[in-house]
Amino acid sequence: MTFSDFINVNLRQFWELTGFANAELGNFVMLLIGLFFIWLAIKKNFEPMLLVPIGFGMLIGNVPFNTSAGLEVGIYEEGSVLNILYNGVSAGWYPPLIFLGIGAMTDFSALIANPKLMLIGAAAQFGIFGAYMVALAIGFAPDQAGAIAIIGGADGPTAIFLSSKLAPNLMGAIAVSAYSYMALVPVIQPPLMKLFTTKHERLIKMKPARAVSQNEKIIFPIVGMLLTCFVVPSGLPLLGMLFFGNLLRECGVTNRLAKTASNALTDIVTILLGMTVGASTQASHFLTWETIGIFALGFMAFIIASASGVIFVKIFNLILPQSKKINPLIGNAGVSAVPMSARISNNLGLQYDPSNYLLMHAMGPNVAGVIGSAVAAGVLLGFLA
Amino acid sequence: MKRKYLILLLAILGCATVVSAQNRKALRINEVMVDNESSIVDEYGNRSGWIELFNANYGPLEIASVFLTTDSLNPTMYPVPMGDELTKIGKRQHVLFHADGEPNKGTFHTNFVLVPGKDNWVGLYDADGRSLIDYVIVPASLLPDQSYARVDDGFGEWEVRNGSASKYITPSSANIIKDKNNKIELFARVDGHGFGMAAMAMCIVFSALLVLCLAFMLISKIGAAQTRKNKALAHGVETKAERREVEHDSGEEIAAICMALYEHLNAHDKEDTVLTINKVKRAYSPWSSKIYGLRQLPH
Incomplete structure (x- = not known):
């Protein structure tokens, strides 16, 4: 072999390794979707903490390369760096860590002060099971239907956790769908809330919540964990971590741990989770008819969940005394998109009465929705795993 | 103190034994x-x-x-x-x-x-x-x-x-x-429309949150009674009948008290959302120095 042949052969081999030589149309479509997510996050401020890592992860995951060259760089190639980082998603241990952070960030006072708001969080989970029925009807298997339906819980970590157990092959599409709809909560929910409520109902003023003592705040995560996990032990990873994080926050003697859990740890895990979920959406896995079905079902689940929360409040009001009526505008907050959906309740309430602040009332069903969706995930896991 | 450590040690040993036994x-x-x-x-x-x-x-x-x-x-x-x-x-x-x-x-x-x-x-x-x-x-x-x-x-x-x-x-x-998941097969065969799953799961979700709700209604009643009692004692009221007369402070009253405390004592209660404006000192590092990022030194 002459020197020029040597150079020629090596350059040709190198060309075969490049993204240009291995690119397919699907890769470019996914790159465009990734760029669209980044644009949404930066320009429209839609869930930037999630959509930037997911969008950039999509770019990383869709750079084409020669998979038979043994480069060990792809997210699905065992031993690659991305594959190691992806283990937190595939083995399902990132979501409980996120829940630890959510617990450490969340103030459950509104819920403790008015425990009946928990039932709104339960009612909103009907979105999950409504979507489950539709998913079955269009041909998904029960375990896949369960994994898709959890999108209706509006809880990204829960959706990832459950889909990693029930339908790992659909996880990328489910996660992206869940986070996309969470980002679109301000667009999806207000028309529904207006549709299902009368002007008179939107003006209902709720009594200010009573002050909650520190003892009650400490008892809540302990009793909450024990009661919910005794009913649904399969929800232990999520519920256990959620309530543990909250105990760190409320006990008053672990401030450093609570701060780490709610700041540094959550940020680290969010970065890794978002990026690896994005990278897992490789064109060959993602651009399928199933993905379109998942997005459609996710949208429907979101609508059913939001509507069922509002309708449940209206029904609940029928049995409540006049002085204890609940404003149905907080019903949408039963989905667990915290605190976005509670903010929407508040904003819409202020549109109709500038003195009617619903934020603290809406935080009750909102955090109950987090618990409710984790319980629903535990139920699905218990039945279908 | 030694007794406390002994109890802790025994508890840990007990747990270890139970865990070991559970595995085997x-x-x-x-x-x-x-x-x-x-x-x-x-x-x-x-x-x-x-x-x-x-x-x-x-x-x-x-x-x-x-x-x-x-x-x-x-x-x-x-x-x-x-x-x-x-x-x-x-x-x-x-x-x-x-x-x-x-x-x-x-x-x-x-x-x-x-x-x-x-x-x-x-x-x-x-x-x-x-x-x-x-x-x-x-x-x-x-x-x-x-x-x-x-x-x-x-x-x-x-x-x-x-x-x-x-x-x-x-x-x-x-x-x-086993060449198939029997649970999934059963759900697909018997509950093809998903009504059974929806009914069972919603019952469980509602039960879990209802139990939590009832537990906290009870706890909040106890908590409210305790608060009333403490407040009554602070007001120098001792009999039960008089305690009932002492009403809750309204949100406005609590806010006014907090504002007064802040105004006069610059004191905070337990809130963790206090806005402070401090000058942030940034240590110099050549890694972040703009001068090393310039292509041409400015004249």
């Missing part, structure tokens, strides 16, 4: 063959009776130092040797012991044999030599090349297996070969 308790005798004429051969090419153990845990289990025996009066008859990494059984996996009476052949050769034509009591004891983990009485009626096995791995009834298509013998592998 998941070890099961899963299948036994007494008279092996044409079944599996060992690594030396010999046939003997065998005992299959199953790790019912969803995590690996180390079985070194547990005891296998055929005599309940001699529970430490055959200790599973230590120092062999093969004694660590993977989750939901099996391990086979050849009951050939030749322990020098290796870890998985016991020092006892199973005797055809009589009932064989086979027991599995924990490392303490006293705690019985599992046992089975293999009936004398078992014919050559028949095994006595659990219907399903790790639990359930025992049955005689003769090697036929439905009663297959499975040394070192699962007693039932």
